[in-house]
Amino acid sequence: xxxxxxxxxxxxxxxxxxxxxxxxxxxxxxxxxxxxxxxxxxxxxxxxxxxxxxxxxxxxxxxxxxxxxxxxxxxxxxxxxxxxxxxxxxxxxxxxxxxxxxxxxxxxxxxxxxxxxxxxxxxxxxxxxxxxxxxxxxxxxxxxxxxxxxxxxxxxxxxxxxxxxxxxxxxxxxxxxxxxxxxxxxxxxxxxxxxxxxxxxxxxxxxxxxxxxxxxxxxxxxxxxxxxxxxxxxxxxxxxxxxxxxxxxxxxxxxxxxxxxxxxxxxxxxxxxxxxxxxxxxxxxxxxxxxxxxxxxxxxxxxxxxxxxxxxxxxxxxxxxxxxxxxxxxxxxxxxxxxxxxxxxxxxxxxxxxxxxxxxxxxxxxxxxxxxxxxxxxxxxxxxxxxxxxxxxxxxxxxxxxxxxxxxxxxxxxxxxxxxxxxxxxxxxxxxxxxxxxxxxxxxxxxxxxxxxxxxxxxxxxxxxxxxxxxxxxxxxx
Ligand code: SF4
Ligand code: SF4
Numbered sequence: 027x028x029x030x031x032x033x034x035x036x037x038x039x040x041x042x043x044x045x046x047x048x049x050x051x052x053x054x055x056x057x058x059x060x061x062x063x064x065x066x067x068x069x070x071x072x073x074x075x076x077x078x079x080x081x082x083x084x085x086x087x088x089x090x091x092x093x094x095x096x097x098x099x100x101x102x103x104x105x106x107x108x109x110x111x112x113x114x115x116x117x118x119x120x121x122x123x124x125x126x127x128x129x130x131x132x133x134x135x136x137x138x139x140x141x142x143x144x145x146x147x148x149x150x151x152x153x154x155x156x157x158x159x160x161x162x163x164x165x166x167x168x169x170x171x172x173x174x175x176x177x178x179x180x181x182x183x184x185x186x187x188x189x190x191x192x193x194x195x196x197x198x199x200x201x202x203x204x205x206x207x208x209x210x211x212x213x214x215x216x217x218x219x220x221x222x223x224x225x226x227x228x229x230x231x232x233x234x235x236x237x238x239x240x241x242x243x244x245x246x247x248x249x250x251x252x253x254x255x256x257x258x259x260x261x262x263x264x265x266x267x268x269x270x271x272x273x274x275x276x277x278x279x280x281x282x283x284x285x286x287x288x289x290x291x292x293x294x295x296x297x298x299x300x301x302x303x304x305x306x307x308x309x310x311x312x313x314x315x316x317x318x319x320x321x322x323x324x325x326x327x328x329x330x331x332x333x334x335x336x337x338x339x340x341x342x343x344x345x346x347x348x349x350x351x352x353x354x355x356x357x358x359x360x361x362x363x364x365x366x367x368x369x370x371x372x373x374x375x376x377x378x379x380x381x382x383x384x385x386x387x388x389x390x391x392x393x394x395x396x397x398x399x400x401x402x403x404x405x406x407x408x409x410x411x412x413x414x415x416x417x418x419x420x421x422x423x424x425x426x427x428x429x430x431x432x433x434x435x436x437x438x439x440x441x442x443x444x445x446x447x448x449x450x451x452x453x454x455x456x457x458x459x460x461x462x463x464x465x466x467x468x469x470x471x472x473x474x475x476x477x478x479x480x481x482x483x484x485x486x487x488x489x490x491x492x493x494x495x496x497x498x499x500x501x502x503x504x
Pocket of ligand 2: 330336
């Protein structure tokens with residue numbers, strides 16, 4: 027079935043060929059109806075959990091700090107029990123690779139469930155539509171408001187026009203309020219939720235912070251309020267390339283033409299005796315947030331929200347036919363073949379996602395809470411210092427990548443009568459990077475060879491943390 031009904035090269039004369047869809051189409055305003063049912067309940071539950079998680083997470087505290095905080099000025103990124111520094115970028119790359127494989131896997135098996143239930147664009151659009159419904163009424167009423175002239179366009183008394191103006195104003199104010207909460211919450215992940223509120227109350231948010239809040243507020247308002255399905259149809263790249271992952275066994279919201287056709291209204295049924303289960307009520311089209319007719323087959327505009335399933339099931343219940351004329355099904359199943367879930371493509375995506383996850387978890391699990399690097403001073407092999415001692419210089423780099431401040435002691439082993447200078451306790455706050463110049467001295471008579479392996483040991487006072495790095499000590503040739 028075609029995923030894209032727009033021809034790539036449009037050289038046809040549209041006036042003479044009404045079958046060809048032009049590349050440009052003016053916007054058709056969509057007022058989707060509400061379709062109560064199982065999938066709407068699932069969507070409501072998932073959306074509520076998603077919104078709660080988004081708005082509440084910045085307020086969670088852990089060890090006295092914000093549990094999820096991307097502290098850009100300090101170059102520290104805290105995610106619950108883990109703290110990351112820019113050097114951990116490889117982990118982020120791993121996470122993105124895992125997310126991509128997981129998305130491919132889910133799409134191959136279950137189609138666009140991500141778009142229909144969890145995509146922020148869908149969640150916020152449905153929230154904005156809900157606000158619109160509270161203030162402007164049912165879709166039919168909203169169409170009536172669309173056609174009601176405002177007092178600005180008509181002279182004289184126009185109470186309906188005034189009411190329309192008041193309702194529209196209220197709707198846009200509420201949309202802006204939700205958008206502002208969304209934008210401010212997004213910035214709270216970077217700025218700190220409590221600090222943001224305190225600074226906002228005392229008008230001390232820096233200009234750059236205000237600019238980002240305004241940007242995300244407008245982005246939310248425009249995307250969820252004005253663009254809506256246009257983001258899914260024209261902007262989102264996933265809608266375009268997800269067809270690569272689809273095959274004849276991918277589960278998708280589908281209309282069963284074998285059962286539904288010929289479409290037969292009650293009047294037509296009485297007149298012709300035709301008996302397709304689709305009564306051509308068009309309810310499935312009226313509830314669709316992207317305004318398509320699922321009976322035309324699988325289309326790239328379909329975000330898989332399953333609103334049409336709920337709508338059609340309600341109709342089937344009313345007319346006494348079995349549910350499922352529109353249902354989650356596969357192309358093969360609709361053609362009468364058995365459904366095959368585990369195809370090689372899905373299997374490979376699943377294995378790749380699993381491997382990436384295992385690799386990522388292992389790296390995270392084995393990650394040392396400290397970064398420790400030791401480098402010998404390349405300027406001089408060794409130095410003879412007072413007291414007939416041989417000295418080597420080193421550069422020690424420490425970075426605290428754990429989520430707690432650390433007190434550390436550095437020592438050295440591998441040589442008799444070895445002395446480390448300076449030899450004092452180091453305090454290393456979370457995320458801090460410290461470069462220390464170290465000197466190691468040994469009595470010349472204690473050296474048995476010119477090149478000796480030594481170890482630098484960085485440990486906490488209670489010895490719960492102990493990291494060892496190898497290096498070399500160079501002395502004169504005997
Ligand atoms: S809701 Fe069902 S019965 Fe009504 S037009 Fe759509 S497919 Fe046909
Ligand atoms: S066709 Fe059905 S599943 Fe697809 S977007 Fe429209 S209502 Fe949602």
